[in-house]
Amino acid sequence: MTAPNEPLETVSLDLSGPRHDEVLVRLAATGICASDAHTHSGRIPSPAPCVLGHEGAGVVERVGASITHVASGDHVALSWMPSCGTCRHCVSGRPVLCTAAAPAMFAGTLLDGTVRLHRGSQPVSHYSFLSTFATHAVVPASSAIRIDRQIPLGIASLVGCGILTGYGAVVNKARVAPGSSVVVFGAGGVGLSAIMAARVSGAGQILVVDPVAAKLDEARLFGATDGLVPSDDLVEQIRDLTGGGADVAVDAAGGEGILGQAFSATVPGGTIVCVGIPDVRARPSLPGAELVRDEKVITGSLYGSSRPSVDIPSILRQYAAGALPLDRMITRSYRLDQIGDAFVDMRAGRLKRGVVVFDEHLAGVAPAGDDVRLAA
Ligand SMILES: [Zn+2]
Ligand SMILES: [Zn+2]
Structure with missing residues (x-):
């Protein structure tokens, strides 16, 4: 360039x-x-x-x-x-x-x-x-x-950015527990990687939100259980599907308004992980009283909160085993x-x-x- x-x-x-x-x-x-x-x-x-x-x-x-x-x-x-x-x-x-x-x-x-x-x-x-x-x-x-010599280097070439970012947000930062519900905003490479990670973590329900319907179909092939297109009642739909709110929300998009939706769509005590990088001028607002009363955790996650020398070989071993x-x-x-x-x-x-x-x-x-x- x-x-x-x-x-x-x-x-x-x-x-x-x-x-x-x-x-x-x-x-x-x-x-x-x-x-x-x-x-x-x-x-x-x-x-x-x-x-x-x-x-x-x-x-x-x-x-x-x-x-x-x-x-x-x-x-x-x-x-x-x-x-x-x-x-x-x-x-x-x-x-x-x-x-x-x-x-x-x-x-x-x-x-x-x-x-x-x-x-x-x-x-x-x-x-x-x-x-x-x-x-x-x-x-x-x-x-x-x-890495293991058996791994095709074309696959290995992908792991060092988007895959590690999405995977690590779920595994290292949210520490998704078996049976829990996860909602992922954005079905690009990072979002799909978060979905894969939620599945190998044993999540019982994996919702994905993306404005492009074809991406929702693709996301199901990675493990999503429900696909939603953004709408005025998106938060209510997520709450209904998850019986009161998702345990974990992952914002893999970073778009305006998504953090507020992710916060409201999460169960009290739940975790919201911000991965997609918003515009540098963005100043998201949140309901202050709920922030205290609902004891939700909002956290960023950079590069999957990873230890790359541990996580990259681990992801590739899971790929070789057919899990990712x-x-x-x-x-x-x-x-x-x-x-x-x-x-x-x-x-x-x-x-x-x-x-x-x-x-x-x-x-x-x-x-x-x-x-x-x-x-x-
Ligand atoms: Zn990148
Ligand atoms: Zn250092």
């Missing part, structure tokens, strides 16, 4: 080797996320020129001198949230709140404040530490997470030079997930088409 709203270019860049605490990865596949498009449109400010892409998987080609957790030839999924391991949040088991990572991310550098990408003499920024719309990437040590239908997430695959088409498809709402394939064999996904999963 040379600048916001300029056509994306496929060009050759220089990539320096990994420093002592970094890893060089050859990408097999990368997922395409709405955040990439929001950055391209300028809605999410990020330094440019840059290489976009922040969910991917591949093979380790080279490691820095102090790397011991992965070696050349290992298969890895990438996490866009590296962690320093020493700040107060890291040591308390909440690496997504790492105080070292966010400033470097917004600066478009790796953790040491410098870049490995150049175009001639011009520095090129990284995007969310990964820049996976590329054949190779140099990433921080904690962004490279070793991650195959269903891939709508279409592309070659890297088709990335502009992929953005058009994504903005038109045609994709659950689009995947750019670099290595068809390792990805387990054909390089360009609609019927993309290869036979095992």
Whole structure:
């Protein structure tokens, strides 16, 4: 991306080797996320020129001198949230709140404040530490997470953003109990991932709310039990279906008014998890007296409140065991030079997930088409 709203270019860049605490990865596949498009449109400010892409998987080609957790030839999924391991949040088991990572991310550098990408003499920024719309990437040590070689890297490429975000909101933050009722607002990639997670957590009832009726049908294939289109009596419908309110509400959309609906649709003592990021100017209002009397918990969840090195392999093990239908997430695959088409498809709402394939064999996904999963 040379600048916001300029056509994306496929060009050759220089990539320096990994420093002592970094890893060089050859990408097999990368997922395409709405955040990439929001950055391209300028809605999410990020330094440019840059290489976009922040969910991917591949093979380790080279490691820095102090790397011991992965070696050349290992298969890895990438996490866009590296962690320093020493700040107060890291040591308390909440690496997504790492105080070292966010400033470097917004600066478009790796953790040491410098870049490995150049175009001639011009520095090129990284995007969310990964820049996976590329054949190779140099990433921080904690962004490279070793995974089982049996997992198709096309599937693994999806796990590092939307899937972990939705899954973790349900499993790590809401801690959904067996038999409980969950309502998910939004049936995009994050919402579908929350639905999958609610099902493997044993939720007895999984409601999904989305204005696009076709997405509700799709959500049933991921485990939703009831689909609702927003209406004036949406909250009453949810209360009726759940016998007084859902135990857990997940806002995977972040749209105006959804937090209020999620709050009212939740049972007293219930939990509301905010995942979709609202407009930065949004100031949602809530009924103050009920906030006290009903003892509801409202909490945010960033990147699935995850410990990526634990949760990403766990999600992929559950996929391999047949518990999480991650195959269903891939709508279409592309070659890297088709990335502009992929953005058009994504903005038109045609994709659950689009995947750019670099290595068809390792990805387990054909390089360009609609019927993309290869036979095992
Ligand atoms: Zn993303
Ligand atoms: Zn930290």
